């Protein structure tokens with residue numbers, strides 16, 4: 703899960719990033735409306751935390767442009783006070799929820815969880831595909847009582863594959879989502895992680911394989 707934080711108070715942006723990272727979200731933080739818009743338009747985030755009062759472009763304008771451009775990423779607006787006017791304008795601009803500053807960590811996490819929950823999704827620590835289960839809290843892959851630990855990057859790649867079972871995911875998309883779109887990670891790093899994952903799937907005797915569509919990307923296949 704990847705989250706964009708747009709907040710000009712640096713200390714608050716850092717605190718938010720820290721809390722989210724500790725809860726296994728991947729976070730990018732920017733500090734003005736123009737950067738916020740540019741990052742949000744990449745459409746790689748699962749949720750955006752957006753301050754209203756921002757330099758260069760205010761949060762409500764950022765939100766209006768995003769919605770106009772059909773970016774439907776859930777947006778949690780950060781409001782300085784429980785100002786009813788802000789909330790009405792925010793809803794009119796396409797916000798999904800509000801968080802009034804100052805807030806407590808538990809409330810922040812609960813709202814982010816609610817916004818990133820896919821419709822109909824059951825809340826569980828596990829994703830499953832075919833005969834394998836991917837556990838979010840232990841970072842492990844299992845099949846019928848056989849377990850194998852994954853590294854953080856392996857876990858994140860496997861999570862993207864399992865969460866999008868019918869889609870081909872390109873190396874570029876993995877890099878954008880996991881390393882951030884300004885990273886200099888190379889395509890062959892992805893190939894290496896995919897080969898580790900293939901080995902681990904074999905270790906637990908799974909029928910699931912990672913299929914390569916040359917030049918396009920990867921997807922999971924249930925070999926049964």
Ligand code: CA
Nearest residue numbers: 710753755756
């Ligand atoms: Ca602000």
